[in-house]
Amino acid sequence: MTIKNPEYDFKWCPGCGDFGVRRALEVALDRHIVENEQPVENSVVVAGIGCSGNMVHMLEKEQPFGIHGIHGRSLPLAMGIKMGNPDLNVIIVAGDGDFLGIGAEHIGPQGMRNLDVTAVVMDNGVYGLTKGQSSPTTDLGVVTSSTPYGKMEEKLHPLRSYLTMGVSFIASTISTKVKDMTDIMYEAMNHPGFSIVHVQSPCTEYNNTFEALKGNVKKGIQPLAYDIPEGHDSSDAEAAQEIVNADGIPLGIIYRDTSRPTFDKRLSDTTGIKEMKSVESLLDGFTI
Amino acid sequence: MKKKDFVVRFAGEGGQGVVTSAEGLAQAMAQSGYNVQTFSTFPSQIRGGPTWTQTRISTSEVLSPGDELDVLVAFNEYAYANHKEEVADDGVIVFNNGEFEIEESENVLGMDFDKLAKQTGNNRAANFVVMGALARLVDLPLSVLEEFNRQRYTRGRPSDEQIISSNNMALSLGSEEADKSGFSLGELADPIKPEGDQVLINGNIAVSLGATAAGLDVFVGYPISPATPILLWMEQNLVGPGKFVYQSTSEIESITSIVGAGFAGKKAMTSTAGPGFSLMGEGLGLAWMAEIPLVVVDVQRGGPSTGLPTKTEQSDLMTALYPGHGDMKLPVIAPGTVEECFYAGVMAVNWAERYQGPVVLLSEHAMSERRQNIPRPDANNVGVEIRKSYEGSNGYLRYDGFELSPMPIPGGPGSYIANGSEHDAMGDTTHLPSRHVQMTERRFSKLNLLNDGTFEEDNNKNTNIAIVPWGGSKGPALAAYNALREENVDVGWCYTMYLHPMPEKMLEVLKSKELVIVPELNYMGQFSSVLRSEGIKAVSITKYTGLPFKESELIERIRKIVESLVIKGVMA
Numbered sequence: 001m002t003i004k005n006p007e008y009d010f011k012w013c014p015g016c017g018d019f020g021v022r023r024a025l026e027v028a029l030d031r032h033i034v035e036n037e038q039p040v041e042n043s044v045v046v047a048g049i050g051c052s053g054n055m056v057h058m059l060e061k062e063q064p065f066g067i068h069g070i071h072g073r074s075l076p077l078a079m080g081i082k083m084g085n086p087d088l089n090v091i092i093v094a095g096d097g098d099f100l101g102i103g104a105e106h107i108g109p110q111g112m113r114n115l116d117v118t119a120v121v122m123d124n125g126v127y128g129l130t131k132g133q134s135s136p137t138t139d140l141g142v143v144t145s146s147t148p149y150g151k152m153e154e155k156l157h158p159l160r161s162y163l164t165m166g167v168s169f170i171a172s173t174i175s176t177k178v179k180d181m182t183d184i185m186y187e188a189m190n191h192p193g194f195s196i197v198h199v200q201s202p203c204t205e206y207n208n209t210f211e212a213l214k215g216n217v218k219k220g221i222q223p224l225a226y227d228i229p230e231g232h233d234s235s236d237a238e239a240a241q242e243i244v245n246a247d248g249i250p251l252g253i254i255y256r257d258t259s260r261p262t263f264d265k266r267l268s269d270t271t272g273i274k275e276m277k278s279v280e281s282l283l284d285g286f287t288i
Numbered sequence: 289m290k291k292k293d294f295v296v297r298f299a300g301e302g303g304q305g306v307v308t309s310a311e312g313l314a315q316a317m318a319q320s321g322y323n324v325q326t327f328s329t330f331p332s333q334i335r336g337g338p339t340w341t342q343t344r345i346s347t348s349e350v351l352s353p354g355d356e357l358d359v360l361v362a363f364n365e366y367a368y369a370n371h372k373e374e375v376a377d378d379g380v381i382v383f384n385n386g387e388f389e390i391e392e393s394e395n396v397l398g399m400d401f402d403k404l405a406k407q408t409g410n411n412r413a414a415n416f417v418v419m420g421a422l423a424r425l426v427d428l429p430l431s432v433l434e435e436f437n438r439q440r441y442t443r444g445r446p447s448d449e450q451i452i453s454s455n456n457m458a459l460s461l462g463s464e465e466a467d468k469s470g471f472s473l474g475e476l477a478d479p480i481k482p483e484g485d486q487v488l489i490n491g492n493i494a495v496s497l498g499a500t501a502a503g504l505d506v507f508v509g510y511p512i513s514p515a516t517p518i519l520l521w522m523e524q525n526l527v528g529p530g531k532f533v534y535q536s537t538s539e540i541e542s543i544t545s546i547v548g549a550g551f552a553g554k555k556a557m558t559s560t561a562g563p564g565f566s567l568m569g570e571g572l573g574l575a576w577m578a579e580i581p582l583v584v585v586d587v588q589r590g591g592p593s594t595g596l597p598t599k600t601e602q603s604d605l606m607t608a609l610y611p612g613h614g615d616m617k618l619p620v621i622a623p624g625t626v627e628e629c630f631y632a633g634v635m636a637v638n639w640a641e642r643y644q645g646p647v648v649l650l651s652e653h654a655m656s657e658r659r660q661n662i663p664r665p666d667a668n669n670v671g672v673e674i675r676k677s678y679e680g681s682n683g684y685l686r687y688d689g690f691e692l693s694p695m696p697i698p699g700g701p702g703s704y705i706a707n708g709s710e711h712d713a714m715g716d717t718t719h720l721p722s723r724h725v726q727m728t729e730r731r732f733s734k735l736n737l738l739n740d741g742t743f744e745e746d747n748n749k750n751t752n753i754a755i756v757p758w759g760g761s762k763g764p765a766l767a768a769y770n771a772l773r774e775e776n777v778d779v780g781w782c783y784t785m786y787l788h789p790m791p792e793k794m795l796e797v798l799k800s801k802e803l804v805i806v807p808e809l810n811y812m813g814q815f816s817s818v819l820r821s822e823g824i825k826a827v828s829i830t831k832y833t834g835l836p837f838k839e840s841e842l843i844e845r846i847r848k849i850v851e852s853l854v855i856k857g858v859m860a
Contacts, residue, residue, distance in 0.1 A: 005712070005714075005716050007712040007716060007718040007720055007723065008712070008716040008717060008718060009718070009719065010717060040703070041682075041698065041699060041700060041701060041702075041703050042698070042699050044552075044698050046548075054717070056705055057705065057716045057717060063682075063703045063704075064703055065696070065698040065703045065704070065705075066703070066704070066705035066706070066715070067548070067551055067578070067705065067706040067707075068705055068706070068707045068708060068709060068715075068717065069544065069547065069574055069578075069706075069708050070544070070570050070571065070573075070574050070708055073540065073541075073544040073571070076536070076540070076541040076544040076545040076548065077544050077545065077547060077548040077551075078548060079541075079545045079548060080506065080508070080544070080545035080546055080547060080548020080549035080550070080551070080552065080556065081548040081549065081551060081552045081698065082548075083506070083532040083534070083545075083549065084505070084506055084532065084548065084549035084551075084552035084553065084554040084556070085552045085553065085554075085698065085699060087699065088552065088698055088699060105537070105538070106537075106541065109536075109537045109541070267532060268529075271527045271528075273527045273528050274528070274529070275528055275529070276525075276526070276527060276528030276529075276531060277525060277528075278667070279497055279500050279501040279667035279668075280667050280668060282497060282500070282525060283487055283497065283664060283665070283667060286487040286488055286489045286493070287485055287486070287487050287664060288315075288318045288319050288485075288486045288487065288488050288661060
């Protein structure tokens with residue numbers, strides 16, 4: 001919404017990582033619109049359910065189209081939109097619960113198809129909107145409202161998963177580095193194929209990981225997050241593999257494969273059919 | 289008197305040519321101007337297993353698969369043992385005596401299908417041996433089948449001539465065998481050729497063609513019996529610029545991706561059966577809530593859970609009307625004949641576009657598989673509707689007011705948020721009581737736009753009992769109605785494929801009745817329950833065997849109900 005809407009009563013908590021993600025997304029979208037000479041109505045934001053999905057209502061600049069669907073299904077919604085009209089710029093905003101928990105089954109298929117959409121995944125390692133249950137990216141042993149004796153599962157490693165599932169553009173970033181995140185989101189929208197920008201976007205209320213990610217010299221806490229060295233060749237799958245297998249949270253573009261055709265390109269190339277048969281001619285085949 | 293109606297069942301093992309024999313016979317007879325209908329049931333496995341298909345041939349419209357068999361063609365002993373009871377008293381059993389032996393009796397005719405086929409030099413000609421014998425039994429000139437053979441196997445291949453001549457020889461050999469036996473079922477009456485072009489087609493293809501004629505753009509589906517043929521047809525044919533057809537990874541992906549396509553301005557559809565339909569409940573709620581046009585075809589099979597994947601039932605009516613949580617009642621179109629399947633495909637897409645929401649097309653296993661001759665639809669004149677799309681300037685309130693409003697399309701003006709949460713006029717989430725009231729009433733008010741459903745009726749002025757079937761039970765119910773009227777039993781007839789919203793005038797007719805009798809293939813009596821909730825005095829005649837109604841059983845059961853009313857004094 002461009003102006004404050006009194007009917008809309010949702011708020012992110014003070015200090016939520018999602019504020020930074022919004023700023024980056026707004027600027028990246030602006031840049032995409034200007035560079036591609038497209039009206040803002042040519043972009044569609046597909047929202048998951050959760051704190052992060054509310055992004056679609058909280059963009060403050062000119063309004064793209066939006067769809068706020070059901071829990072976990074942002075990727076198939078995006079497929080229908082993109083394949084229905086391949087000229088649209090389709091961006092998903094979702095959280096770790098929506099994208100990696102209930103919606104995890106949809107990542108692999110879109111990786112195989114190389115659906116040309118961009119997913120911004122805001123990872124806070126917790127279910128925030130339902131008040132603090134464990135998520136696939138919550139650490140082993142952590143006590144949450146739904147794991148009162150500590151979490152029994154090991155945490156999912158999203159970046160490793162994306163790489164094995166054939167996502168053709170993988171970036172990792174953090175909500176505090178707005179400028180870097182903006183550049184990455186812009187690159188992701190321009191990428192021909194399935195791109196994921198995985199953002200560490202901590203929850204100040206239920207899982208505040210800012211200090212762990214950024215470190216604290218005074219307390220002697222080493223930062224988990226680190227910049228990917230400048231020499232990294234993102235087209236090198238083995239180099240990408242090394243990064244995602246290493247400890248810590250890498251920041252930057254990890255992998256980018258521009259050689260694979262997008263899903264919409266595959267559709268036209270595979271059939272090669274220039275004109276659909278008329279229903280009359282199809283009926284001819286059944287005429288007695 | 290010449291025979292006007294002829295039912296043949298082919299029974300054997302999957303892979304023995306049971307289906308091709310039945311369908312070949314249907315094709316040949318339809319080509320020579322008879323009305324035909326096939327009906328089949330088979331196990332849920334890839335190869336083998338007991339299977340049977342039957343073909344009914346008639347000089348008038350075929351309303352049901354036929355109660356009794358004039359001929360049973362038994363390819364193996366199991367088939368003979370399991371189907372012989374259904375042969376009419378004056379019927380004949382043709383069996384493969386190369387495969388098994390049975391005691392000689394008056395109405396059995398043994399022939400070695402495979403040995404006779406070998407004599408033609410074509411081992412695969414056994415079907416034609418059987419068809420030749422059948423032709424002889426009803427005094428049908430072999431030329432009809434020879435003509436069908438020539439057309440079917442003229443495929444521009446070097447082997448064509450050889451196949452055609454061996455098949456013709458098989459026809460003669462089969463005919464001679466039957467001739468030797470001395471059996472005859474009586475001569476089949478000459479066909480009364482229907483006026484205009486005819487197509488021989490099954491329900492699944494008819495639905496597909498209808499939806500395509502209405503301008504379908506996008507189809508996403510997941511394989512499931514008995515809806516898979518719709519997916520396969522679409523994959524083959526809904527192909528070209530601007531079209532998208534795809535096999536998804538689940539029914540959840542199917543429904544949500546067509547919500548996306550519908551939102552993007554496309555006419556979108558999926559097809560499924562019970563288990564898949566259950567998975568689509570949440571997505572259908574989203575389409576209803578966010579006001580997005582789309583069509584879901586549910587080809588019903590036996591349920592619940594995995595149920596009876598390859599048997600027929602009409603037990604998804606309640607879930608079609610109410611597939612998800614919350615206040616929602618979906619439009620449902622349930623065709624009752626193969627011909628209606630085509631027009632239901634057209635209307636489902638049109639209704640979705642018109643009221644900007646999801647529409648359910650309820651088909652059934654028996655109708656989806658059966659092939660029937662129907663008048664060729666005029667695909668260029670079906671009356672295609674397109675949603676009212678928004679073409680003004682930005683700053684539009686998409687969900688303003690209590691009635692339908694033009695829908696903005698991404699890429700065009702009027703950006704908004706299509707929202708599955710309760711929302712305000714531009715689509716932002718809200719919890720205001722006044723908004724939930726407005727939007728709920730808005731969503732239900734749009735159903736009033738679907739007021740053009742038609743219905744058929746007969747003899748309702750003179751009687752206070754009506755027979756009101758739905759879906760595929762229409763055929764046997766109509767046959768039963770016709771038979772009862774000939775006996776001067778005092779009943780009326782009412783039928784529509786538009787189950788929700790139902791035509792207002794039809795509801796008026798039904799409300800005036802002392803009793804409405806609903807033949808339906810489920811345990812709970814789902815449609816009569818719906819009618820009772822409208823204040824109609826309705827009772828069901830139920831059946832839940834996985835098989836359709838027989839005409840004779842409906843005649844008996846309806847007669848019993850009517851007689852009991854006469855005793856009670858409700859009827860004169």
